[in-house]
Amino acid sequence: MMASDPAAETTAPPADxxxxxxxxxxxxxIVSGLLTALLLTPLVGFRASESGxxxxxxxxxxxxxxxxxxxxxxGRFLLMVTVWNPNRPPRRVSTTxxxxxxxxxxxxPAVKPVFFSFAILYPFLSILMAGGLSPSRYWxxxxxxxxxxxxxxxxxxxVVGLAGLLDLGYVAFYAVGAYTFALLSTSxxxxxxxxxxxxxxxxxxxxxxxxxxxxxxxxxxxxxxxxFPVLRLRGDYLAIVTxxxxxxxxLVLINWVSLTNGGAGIxxxxxxxxxGVPFDSSDTGFASIFGLxxxxxxxxxxxxxxxxxxxxxxxxxxxxxxxxxxxxAWEALREDExxxxxxxxxxxxTKLTAFATGAMFGGFAGAFFAVRIRFVSPESFTFMESAVxxxxxxxxxxxxxxxxAGAAILLIGGMELLRNLSFLKADFLFGPDFDPSLYxxxxxxxxxxxxxxxxxxxxxxSRMPTVFLKQRKAVxxxxxxxxxx
Amino acid sequence: MSxxxxxxxxxxxAPAARKAPLLSVSGVTAYYGNIIALKGVDIEVNEGExxxxxxxxxxxxxxxxxxxxxSPRARDGRIVYAGREITSLPTHEIMRLKIAQSPEGRRIFxxxxxxxxxxxxxxxxxxxxxxxxxxxxxxxxxRLKERIEQRGGTLSGGEQQMLAIARALMSRPRLLLLDEPSxxxxxxxxxxIFDAIRxxxxxxxxxxxxxxxxxxHALKLAHRGYVMxxxxxxxxxxxxxxxxxxxxxxxxLEGGR
Numbered sequence: 001m002m003a004s005d006p007a008a009e010t011t012a013p014p015a016d017x018x019x020x021x022x023x024x025x026x027x028x029x030i031v032s033g034l035l036t037a038l039l040l041t042p043l044v045g046f047r048a049s050e051s052g053x054x055x056x057x058x059x060x061x062x063x064x065x066x067x068x069x070x071x072x073x074x075g076r077f078l079l080m081v082t083v084w085n086p087n088r089p090p091r092r093v094s095t096t097x098x099x100x101x102x103x104x105x106x107x108x109p110a111v112k113p114v115f116f117s118f119a120i121l122y123p124f125l126s127i128l129m130a131g132g133l134s135p136s137r138y139w140x141x142x143x144x145x146x147x148x149x150x151x152x153x154x155x156x157x158x159v160v161g162l163a164g165l166l167d168l169g170y171v172a173f174y175a176v177g178a179y180t181f182a183l184l185s186t187s188x189x190x191x192x193x194x195x196x197x198x199x200x201x202x203x204x205x206x207x208x209x210x211x212x213x214x215x216x217x218x219x220x221x222x223x224x225x226x227x228f229p230v231l232r233l234r235g236d237y238l239a240i241v242t243x244x245x246x247x248x249x250x251l252v253l254i255n256w257v258s259l260t261n262g263g264a265g266i267x268x269x270x271x272x273x274x275x276g277v278p279f280d281s282s283d284t285g286f287a288s289i290f291g292l293x294x295x296x297x298x299x300x301x302x303x304x305x306x307x308x309x310x311x312x313x314x315x316x317x318x319x320x321x322x323x324x325x326x327x328x329a330w331e332a333l334r335e336d337e338x339x340x341x342x343x344x345x346x347x348x349x350t351k352l353t354a355f356a357t358g359a360m361f362g363g364f365a366g367a368f369f370a371v372r373i374r375f376v377s378p379e380s381f382t383f384m385e386s387a388v389x390x391x392x393x394x395x396x397x398x399x400x401x402x403x404x405a406g407a408a409i410l411l412i413g414g415m416e417l418l419r420n421l422s423f424l425k426a427d428f429l430f431g432p433d434f435d436p437s438l439y440x441x442x443x444x445x446x447x448x449x450x451x452x453x454x455x456x457x458x459x460x461x462s463r464m465p466t467v468f469l470k471q472r473k474a475v476x477x478x479x480x481x482x483x484x485x
Numbered sequence: 486m487s488x489x490x491x492x493x494x495x496x497x498x499a500p501a502a503r504k505a506p507l508l509s510v511s512g513v514t515a516y517y518g519n520i521i522a523l524k525g526v527d528i529e530v531n532e533g534e535x536x537x538x539x540x541x542x543x544x545x546x547x548x549x550x551x552x553x554x555x556s557p558r559a560r561d562g563r564i565v566y567a568g569r570e571i572t573s574l575p576t577h578e579i580m581r582l583k584i585a586q587s588p589e590g591r592r593i594f595x596x597x598x599x600x601x602x603x604x605x606x607x608x609x610x611x612x613x614x615x616x617x618x619x620x621x622x623x624x625x626x627x628r629l630k631e632r633i634e635q636r637g638g639t640l641s642g643g644e645q646q647m648l649a650i651a652r653a654l655m656s657r658p659r660l661l662l663l664d665e666p667s668x669x670x671x672x673x674x675x676x677x678i679f680d681a682i683r684x685x686x687x688x689x690x691x692x693x694x695x696x697x698x699x700x701x702h703a704l705k706l707a708h709r710g711y712v713m714x715x716x717x718x719x720x721x722x723x724x725x726x727x728x729x730x731x732x733x734x735x736x737x738l739e740g741g742r
Contacts, residue, residue, distance in 0.1 A: 325608060332594050332605050339592035342554065344580035344609040344656065 021087050025080030033073030040065045111402060119147070119308055123301045133297040140300045142416055144307055144372060148365055149412045151311040153392040153404040155361030158318055160390065161399035162327065163354035164334025166239040169226075169246025170389050173359040175253060175381035176222050177215035177366020182266040182376045183259070184211050204270040205278060208371045212364060219363025220356040227355035231348055234337070246386055253378040265377025272303055272371045303372055310368060314361045315401055321357070330354050331399075388412075395451055397458025406459055410447075415440050505568060507532045507660055507692050508553070513562035515545075515552045522548040524716040525562065530660065530694050535686050537695040537703040537724070539737055540713035546696040547589050549713070550664050553694075554586055555579050567659070581609050585658035589665050589696075591649040595638025599629055602637050602648055606655030614657075622651040625681055643674035650678070654685070660692045661685075667699040675699065679706050700737035704728045712737075 045065045051057040082088075118125075126139035152174065159167045184190060185207035194203040230241045253260045260266065271279065279286045279299035286302075287294040321327035329350045332340050340347055370376050392411055396403030418440050451459065506529040515523040522545050530536045540546050552559050555576040564572045571579050580586065585606075594602050603622065607615050623630040626647040632640055637648060646666055653661060663682070667675040679702055685691045697703035704710050704724040712720040712733060720727065727733050 328601065328605060329608065331597060331601075335594035335596055336592050338588060339594065340605075341556070341576045342580060342586040342588050342592070343605055343652070344577050345605075346575075346577045 021085055022081060025077050025085075028080050029073045029077035032076040033069045036072040037065055037069040040068050044068065115402070115405065116312070123304050133295050137297060137300060140297070140304055142413065144300070144304050145416065146409055146413045147304070147307045147311050148369060148372075149389065149392060150405050150408040151307065151314050151365045151368075152362065152389045153396065153408045154311065154314040154318060154401060155358050155365065156389050157358075157393050157396075157399065157401070157404050158321075158330070158361070159354055159358035160393050161404070162318075162322065162334065163330040163351065163358075165351060165354060166235060167242045167355075167358070168239045168383075168386055168390065169242035169244070169249075170358070170362055171381045171383070171386040172226075172242075172246040172249040173219040173222060173362030174366040174369065174385065175249050175378075176219045176359075177363030178370040178376045178380070179253065179260065179266075179366075180215040180218045180363070181208065181211040181367040181370045182269050184214065185270050185370075186266060186268065201278075205273045205276045207270050208272050208367070209275065212367050215367035216360040216363040219366065220360040223355040223357075223359025224352055226359075227352045231351050243383070243386075246381075246383060250378050250381050253381070260378075263378060265375055265379070267375045269370055269374045269376070271374060272299060272306065274302060303368075307368055307372075310364050314364075317357075317361075318401065326350065326353055391448060395448065395458060397455075397460040400458065400460035403458055403460030411444070414447075415444060418443065504531070506530060507567060508694065509563075509565045510549070510553065511563050511565075513549070513552060513559040513564060515548055515557050515559055517548075517557065522557075522716055523552060523559075526713075526716070526718055528711055528718065530692060532659075532692055533686070533690050534709060535682065535693040535695060535707045537697055537707035537710045538713055539697055539700040539703055539710060539727075539733075541736070542698075544713040545716040546713055547664055548716075550586070550589075550662055550694070550696050553579075553662065554584075580656075583657065583659040584662065585653035585656050585660070586662040587646075587649045587653040587664065587666065590668065591642075591645045593637040593640075593645050593648050593652065596636055598636055599633050599640070599648055602652050603629075603655055606652035609656050615655075618655050618657065622654065625654075625685070626651055643670050643677070646670060646674075646678055647681075650681070658691070660694065663693060663695045665696060665698060667697065667702065675702060682706065700733070701728070704733075 041062075045060060045062050047059045047061055048056045049059060122143050123136070123140050126136040126143070127133055130136035130139060152170070155173075156167065156170045159165050159170070185203070191203045226242070226245050230238055233241055254263050256262075273279065274286045277284070277286050277289060279296070279302065281287065281294040285294065286292075286298055292298065318327075322331070329340065329345050330353075332343075332345065333347060333350050333354075337347055340350070369380070373380075388411065392407045393404055395411065396405070396407035508528075508530040510526055510528040513523055513526045514521065526545070526549055528536070528538070528549070538546050538549065548557070551557060553564055553571075555571070555574060559572050562572070563570055566579075566582060566584065569582070571582065594605065597605070603619060604615070607618065628644055629647055629651055632644060637645065640648060646668075650661075650663070650666065653663075666678050666682075670678070682693055682695070683706060686693055695703055695707060704727050707724040710722065710724050710727045711718050712727065720730065720733065722730070728738075
């Protein structure tokens with residue numbers, strides 16, 4: 001008895017506190033409900049509409065106000081009792097990856113093969129689902145669109161995620177790649193030169209395959225040119241300078257009319273060929289050589305596989321580089337620049353290689369963009385593009401390849417699918433005047449906020465060590481600084 | 486001992502000297518913008534010695550160490566290492582001359598595992614004797630072996646300091662520059678770390694230049710010491726000599742304890 005008394009006393013306060021939490025929550029809910037009602041009375045309660053004669057008629061909607069206030073009250077009460085309850089035991093910070101991450105780790109060996117086999121099968125699946133080649137056009141096109149951003153995300157991931165250099169002007173390298181291909185492929189002297197030496201149609205047929213590496217190299221060169229002056233900068237300052245660089249490139253493209261045709265852009269870029277074999281209905285075209293019936297979708301599907309190959313190349317090169325000294329040096333540079341220098345790492349060179357490698361993949365993606373759309377103009381390379389690519393990298397979890405791919409699919413694919421939510425236009429929902437695509441940016445913003453609240457280090461936040469003694473063990477992102485995870 | 490060093494200093498310009506110091510800093514000044522941090526510092530570190538530099542906060546100890554590494558650069562004076570002038574070499578090239586530094590505040594890579602941190606230390610070496618050196622570090626700091634797959638940022642302060650020293654040692658340096666290894670550590674851990682430094686010096690003949698606040702431990706460990714005040718070296722002598730000096734005791738031992 002004596003011994004149990006203090007124990008009873010120690011357990012007593014929480015028992016007392018529990019009802020007080022409920023009453024507190026009730027009080028809070030009533031106050032919030034009243035405030036909502038007060039706030040909404042002028043905003044929602046009165047509605048001035050035009051009557052037939054032109055004069056304004058005031059209608060009262062206090063019922064609606066009451067409904068809103070009720071929703072707020074109930075919601076607030078439930079939150080106060082559950083999630084915000086002061087008596088709830090504090091959440092523990094987990095040292096090991098959480099439940100989601102553990103499921104992820106279990107599925108991890110399967111994720112990549114499944115992802116890649118789905119990516120390979122995607123065009124065929126969409127043909128099956130859409131029931132025929134031509135109806136699948138939209139889906140294959142969407143796949144190409146998403147994969148372009150997956151590739152751009154992976155490219156920027158090298159600069160931002162691995163080397164930790166915040167680059168807000170990545171679109172500049174995309175533009176350099178696109179314009180390199182556009183200018184070279186439409187150049188009359190080059191065409192004439194090859195017509196004289198290798199035959200008439202040579203340049204049109206091979207332009208993309210010759211210009212693709214050139215676009216990458218030129219973009220990498222621009223990466224180095226940008227890298228040199230900004231090497232001394234870090235963080236915010238670097239971000240501003242790269243932002244400016246992106247804008248400078250765009251303004252040069254607009255104003256150097258004699259070279260780039262200004263805002264009108266460059267059109268009639270030759271289409272992609274199957275390694276020299278054009279996708280047309282002629283006898284030497286792709287369809288007749290392979291004994292198929294001509295369909296313009298062949299080119300689309302080939303484009304899909306080209307971007308899939310380019311994206312895979314980006315991923316493989318990144319994975320390989322991460323295991324090599326230069327990749328490890330990038331990661332070390334992101335962690336601590338001074339420590340890197342004290343270990344004899346040439347930080348200048350390391351930063352330049354990161355910039356150049358990232359830029360090179362941006363250039364590849366740019367050349368692909370130009371050959372897909374067959375038209376380039378400065379309109380396509382605005383800051384918004386850089387922001388979306390950066391958002392993909394940050395959302396995905398900096399440095400994580402699968403995270404970046406997932407974020408690209410979610411953001412780009414999701415935003416695109418939103419255009420098609422025609423069922424929302426049904427009469428019982430929002431009516432035929434409702435245009436869901438108008439809300440795309442709003443939903444995009446909400447999604448970003450939600451991810452940053454619940455997963456501040458991105459969708460995939462744990463980092464796989466590149467070297468290990470016995471077994472590979474991912475470490476939870478909660479253990480490291482934000483923005484480093 | 487000190488007389489010998491004096492004659493060596495006098496003979497230093499002549500290449501015929503019996504044994505030139507491994508590192509010699511002469512008349513070095515350094516600035517942060519317009520603010521002078523070092524006002525002409527002369528220091529010598531001989532091969533096989535542990536030399537410590539003590540002084541109050543803001544005396545310029547860490548600045549001197551960073552100046553040896555080339556950041557900030559010395560404005561006047563010369564820094565000669567193993568017979569080669571390194572005053573104006575880029576930092577990463579200085580570090581490739583078998584000088585290793587464990588910087589102030591440890592500066593390990595928090596997201597990388599202990600293993601990866603150690604591998605970064607061997608980056609210059611090209612991992613030629615990585616496995617062998619790894620074993621050496623494990624015998625020196627057995628704690629690191631237990632933590633090998635943990636992220637650097639999850640280690641305790643003492644373990645991080647061990648990791649920082651081990652990382653520096655992975656490049657097989659001739660000269661180890663240690664900046665405040667006792668910073669923020671419990672006395673017992675400080676002893677462990679100082680014991681490790683002593684052992685490295687005795688068994689492997691490693692030359693150590695140690696910057697410390699913890700004057701008592703540092704002077705007991707070191708063969709020779711320098712006292713720095715406001716960017717100038719004001720006193721020098723053997724560790725025992727300096728420990729016995731009343732000025733040192735007043736300023737850095739009784740006062741600071």
